[in-house]
Amino acid sequence: MSPARLFLLPGNLACDALHVDDTDSRAMLRTLVNMLAWNLVAVLAVIPFI
16 A cells, blocks of 8 residues: 555545545545544654653
């Protein structure tokens, strides 16, 4: 799996689970879910250093 596909995986899984087929809606939902998921990962990675 390429790094780009891995980076987009949370959003793609959410879109597939919700059966979103429209390209624009899928892009918007994928962006939202990816931002939430990767921000959570970043915050959890930084918390031990605070």
